Amino acid sequence: MSLKPIVGLLGGPLARRLTRSGGRVLMYHRFGTDAAGRRMTATSFEQQLRYLVRHFRVSPLRDVVQALHGGRALDARTVVVTIDDGYEDFREHAYPLLRRFEVPATLFVVTRFVDGDYWLWFDAVHYVLLQTARSRCALPIDGGILQLDLSSMPARQRAWSAIGERCLAMDGAGRETVIQTLQRELQIAIPERPLPAYRGMTWDEIRGLDRELIDIGSHTCTHPVLSRCSAADIAREVGDSRRIIERRLGRPVEAFCYPNGEPADYDERAVLAVKQAGYRCATVAHGGPIVSTADPYRLERIGAAREMVKFRSAVNGVTTLADGWRAWRTATF
Numbered sequence: 281m282s283l284k285p286i287v288g289l290l291g292g293p294l295a296r297r298l299t300r301s302g303g304r305v306l307m308y309h310r311f312g313t314d315a316a317g318r319r320m321t322a323t324s325f326e327q328q329l330r331y332l333v334r335h336f337r338v339s340p341l342r343d344v345v346q347a348l349h350g351g352r353a354l355d356a357r358t359v360v361v362t363i364d365d366g367y368e369d370f371r372e373h374a375y376p377l378l379r380r381f382e383v384p385a386t387l388f389v390v391t392r393f394v395d396g397d398y399w400l401w402f403d404a405v406h407y408v409l410l411q412t413a414r415s416r417c418a419l420p421i422d423g424g425i426l427q428l429d430l431s432s433m434p435a436r437q438r439a440w441s442a443i444g445e446r447c448l449a450m451d452g453a454g455r456e457t458v459i460q461t462l463q464r465e466l467q468i469a470i471p472e473r474p475l476p477a478y479r480g481m482t483w484d485e486i487r488g489l490d491r492e493l494i495d496i497g498s499h500t501c502t503h504p505v506l507s508r509c510s511a512a513d514i515a516r517e518v519g520d521s522r523r524i525i526e527r528r529l530g531r532p533v534e535a536f537c538y539p540n541g542e543p544a545d546y547d548e549r550a551v552l553a554v555k556q557a558g559y560r561c562a563t564v565a566h567g568g569p570i571v572s573t574a575d576p577y578r579l580e581r582i583g584a585a586r587e588m589v590k591f592r593s594a595v596n597g598v599t600t601l602a603d604g605w606r607a608w609r610t611a612t613f
């Protein structure tokens with residue numbers, strides 16, 4: 281017997297009390313629609329915001345961080361909204377809804393991406409794979425050969441994931457080599473500026489956002505995997521991005537977000553660099569609810585699912601509770 285249906289019946293308040301959590305930080309990336317169905321549609325986002333304002337207290341990230349630094353308990357109904365990367369689709373689809381519902385959010389931007397003439401590396405790979413006329417490719421990568429099936433859209437998406445996995449284990453130079461090789465092998469040249477589907481907001485557009493509602497945090501200069509970077513590169517990515525955003529926007533930057541954000545993607549050197557650069561907090565891309573003893577420099581986040589049922593379960597802590605129940609049952613029986 282699973283605990284999930286019981287919790288589903290009794291509702292969110294019980295789940296929140298049982299998990300003894302002090303809140304949740306939600307993580308969003310892209311908005312609108314795309315062929316692969318990976319983005320959060322405006323309709324789903326609106327449904328989620330309506331649900332959050334009705335059942336939770338949506339707080340700015342800085343309030344949660346202040347409570348954590350001060351050792352104060354968090355209200356179990358606290359929810360924080362964060363959005364990574366700074367794509368143009370945020371301004372088009374998500375921002376008007378955040379304004380309408382008066383929901384505060386933190387937007388983590390990649391400074392070179394906002395400059396307008398820089399491709400996020402995973403988008404560059406995606407573009408080449410989607411544009412090529414080739415139906416297969418033996419890609420030289422990392423001293424070996426990766427066989428790529430490009431015969432259909434789902435196959436190309438799988439190829440993208442496979443190359444992405446390899447790239448996450450490389451440093452910047454290694455990733456750059458992969459992108460050059462891909463362009464050569466698949467006979468596609470990446471344009472200098474990202475095309476609309478891959479475009480970031482401009483600095484002017486970010487300055488135009490309501491600063492009372494949208495806080496801007498740093499997501500580095502070039503979105504590298506920090507655990508694969510040299511100490512000097514970590515210091516540059518973490519420190520320079522903060523200085524650049526502060527200079528461009530004329531306001532302090534207190535929040536940082538580790539690129540990719542899985543446990544293997546940030547290490548002690550990265551955490552230390554974030555503290556030394558003067559940030560007050562940093563978010564990761566895994567984990568569950570925030571307790572009042574949480575480390576502000578490893579703030580866990582919950583990815584916002586597109587499906588409302590999954591979203592409600594995650595935000596109410598049912599997923600965490602069910603996971604805990606499964607772990608307990610396995611250990612006990």
Ligand SMILES: [Zn+2]
Nearest residue numbers: 364365539540
């Ligand atoms: Zn990111």
